[in-house]
Amino acid sequence: MSQYAIRTEHLSRAFGALRAVEDLTLEVPAGILFGFLGPNGAGKTTTIRLLLGLLPPTAGTAFVLGYDVRTQANAIRARCGALLEHAGLYERLSAADNLEFFGRVARLPRDERQARIRQLLTDLGLWERRGEPVVTWSRGMKQKLAIARALLHRPDLLFLDEPTAGLDAVSAAALREDLVRLARQEGITIFLTTHNLSEAERLCQQVAVIREGRLLAVGSPEALRRQRRAPVHLVTSGLTPAVLEGLRATFGVEVIQSGEADGHWAVNLGPQQSVAPLVAYLVQHGVAVEEVRREHVSLEEVFLSLVQENEHAE
Amino acid sequence: MLNDVYTMIWKEWRELFTSRAVGRGTLLSTLIILGILGVFLPLQVGAEWFTQPLTLMVWAWMPIFLTLGMVTDSFAGERERHTLETLLATRLPDAAILLGKVLAAVLYGWGVAVLSLLLAALTLNLSLGGGPRFYTPPFFATALGFSLLSTGLFAGLGVLASLRAATARQAYQRLSLILLVFYFLPFGVQFLPADWRLTILGALMRLDLTSVMAGVMGALLVFNLAVLSLCFRRFQRARLLLD
Ligand SMILES: Nc1ncnc2c1ncn2[C@@H]1O[C@H](COP(=O)(O)OP(=O)(O)O)[C@@H](O)[C@H]1O
Ligand SMILES: [Mg+2]
Numbered sequence: 001m002s003q004y005a006i007r008t009e010h011l012s013r014a015f016g017a018l019r020a021v022e023d024l025t026l027e028v029p030a031g032i033l034f035g036f037l038g039p040n041g042a043g044k045t046t047t048i049r050l051l052l053g054l055l056p057p058t059a060g061t062a063f064v065l066g067y068d069v070r071t072q073a074n075a076i077r078a079r080c081g082a083l084l085e086h087a088g089l090y091e092r093l094s095a096a097d098n099l100e101f102f103g104r105v106a107r108l109p110r111d112e113r114q115a116r117i118r119q120l121l122t123d124l125g126l127w128e129r130r131g132e133p134v135v136t137w138s139r140g141m142k143q144k145l146a147i148a149r150a151l152l153h154r155p156d157l158l159f160l161d162e163p164t165a166g167l168d169a170v171s172a173a174a175l176r177e178d179l180v181r182l183a184r185q186e187g188i189t190i191f192l193t194t195h196n197l198s199e200a201e202r203l204c205q206q207v208a209v210i211r212e213g214r215l216l217a218v219g220s221p222e223a224l225r226r227q228r229r230a231p232v233h234l235v236t237s238g239l240t241p242a243v244l245e246g247l248r249a250t251f252g253v254e255v256i257q258s259g260e261a262d263g264h265w266a267v268n269l270g271p272q273q274s275v276a277p278l279v280a281y282l283v284q285h286g287v288a289v290e291e292v293r294r295e296h297v298s299l300e301e302v303f304l305s306l307v308q309e310n311e312h313a314e
Numbered sequence: 315m316l317n318d319v320y321t322m323i324w325k326e327w328r329e330l331f332t333s334r335a336v337g338r339g340t341l342l343s344t345l346i347i348l349g350i351l352g353v354f355l356p357l358q359v360g361a362e363w364f365t366q367p368l369t370l371m372v373w374a375w376m377p378i379f380l381t382l383g384m385v386t387d388s389f390a391g392e393r394e395r396h397t398l399e400t401l402l403a404t405r406l407p408d409a410a411i412l413l414g415k416v417l418a419a420v421l422y423g424w425g426v427a428v429l430s431l432l433l434a435a436l437t438l439n440l441s442l443g444g445g446p447r448f449y450t451p452p453f454f455a456t457a458l459g460f461s462l463l464s465t466g467l468f469a470g471l472g473v474l475a476s477l478r479a480a481t482a483r484q485a486y487q488r489l490s491l492i493l494l495v496f497y498f499l500p501f502g503v504q505f506l507p508a509d510w511r512l513t514i515l516g517a518l519m520r521l522d523l524t525s526v527m528a529g530v531m532g533a534l535l536v537f538n539l540a541v542l543s544l545c546f547r548r549f550q551r552a553r554l555l556l557d
Pocket of ligand 2: 085
């Protein structure tokens with residue numbers, strides 16, 4: 001297998017005039033938890049369908065685990081697990097029967113199948129209730145079972161389409177915990193879509209942001225956050241208008257008095273600028289720097305500004 | 315491939331027979347059909363049951379009713395209950411999914427038909443006494459073939475109606491329409507020109523029962539193959555999701 005679990009080139013899918021996925025070029029390294037972020041209707045589910053060969057692309061290509069989605073979809077589906085928009089469980093059947101069916105589908109030999117089912121259900125705390133029809137279960141339990149189903153045949157790549165959507169905060173947290181643990185245990189690549197930014201920030205080594213089918217940004221949550229200009233807050237005394245002017249001229253930054261109190265300033269640094277030279281400059285010019293605090297930018301803010309910037313561009 | 319077909323059948327039957335929601339209904343209707351075809355009707359007809367092909371032909375396709383719910387539910391039901399996409403995302407080949415769905419219904423319906431033929435023989439032997447009686451081999455073979463082909467045809471039509479229907483209910487309505495056409499087909503004869511009608515009637519009169527049956531079976535076989543190939547044509551993973 002190559003170093004990329006997923007590689008797409010100008011992948012596009014239109015439904016009539018609507019461009020659900022547009023010119024998507026993306027590489028997902030093998031072995032990581034990759035977050036695919038976007039607001040509702042951004043094209044996340046459509047992308048997963050394209051990658052699983054459930055929908056043909058209207059343009060472009062994609063390779064999943066090295067297989068072409070256009071011509072080798074069967075090989076892809078055999079090596080991937082999926083928890084799609086819906087849990088996809090047969091609710092009239094018991095949990096054990098559900099896994100038994102998908103284990104047979106994957107052609108796991110009987111003994112291995114049974115051991116695996118037992119291991120997964122035990123691991124997720126569902127073993128005792130395996131005989132109950134799934135219809136009687138809570139949504140959180142169903143999602144766990146669906147994850148067990150997706151992992152049953154030890155796939156190389158797991159697709160999860162908004163796995164925690166519709167769960168209460170506690171079940172969502174529990175599911176996330178299980179996910180991370182299982183991902184590590186099984187050493188697989190996970191492609192996870194979500195519109196929950198803090199979820200992505202907590203789980204994913206890399207994220208991509210899409211909106212209206214277009215890729216807006218890709219990178220580690222860290223890197224994306226660094227791209228944003230986070231204001232630096234300074235508390236100083238002795239900052240004269242002349243020094244202030246010098247500061248603006250030397251560093252080309254925006255410095256504004258922050259409302260908190262006298263001597264409080266907010267400095268908007270550029271993406272690559274660091275604070276240290278700025279502080280040195282102030283000290284050199286006889287300003288006493290009492291406090292330097294860099295504001296924390298959450299992925300959510302990055303996301304919102306990306307999405308909004310894009311809106312203005314149109 | 316056969317393995318995958320079997321897996322699909324296993325799942326379908328599991329839902330049909332063992333699930334709490336449906337299982338009891340399935341068993342009950344199976345027992346009712348078995349009671350009618352295997353006990354009640356043979357007792358009414360008596361010894362002629364073994365020799366009167368028409369009686370048998372009239373009833374042999376009754377188990378089809380058992381499968382109508384199953385075949386109309388096949389794809390539309392999975393779509394309605396949001397399991398279809400997950401099924402399509404597995405490694406199962408298209409043909410295995412489709413054949414599994416059709417065969418699960420055919421084997422069930424036909425199985426009940428065969429069982430009721432055997433049960434009828436048992437009932438009659440018990441009630442009539444005397445030496446053992448059974449269908450003549452050609453007669454038995456015809457009955458088996460006829461019920462297999464008719465169950466197959468309707469299972470195929472049901473699955474076809476179900477492939478693109480949004481709900482099982484909608485699929486059922488579509489199938490009902492198709493059945494209605496079948497039902498009224500014979501009435502279409504009166505719209506044929508008078509001399510055509512006479513020719514057809516004359517030809518039919520000259521035929522013996524064996525030729526009629528052979529013709530019917532041949533036609534059924536052709537219809538079966540046609541419907542099945544239509545199913546295959548309409549079964550495409552991408553098209554199944556678009557609805
Ligand atoms: N089968 C389809 N037919 C027509 N439009 C579709 C279809 N599937 C998705 N879309 C449209 O494509 C866009 C992207 O949808 P989707 O991929 O489901 O977004 P997301 O999963 O990010 O919420 C939406 O505008 C949606 O309405
Ligand atoms: Mg979606």
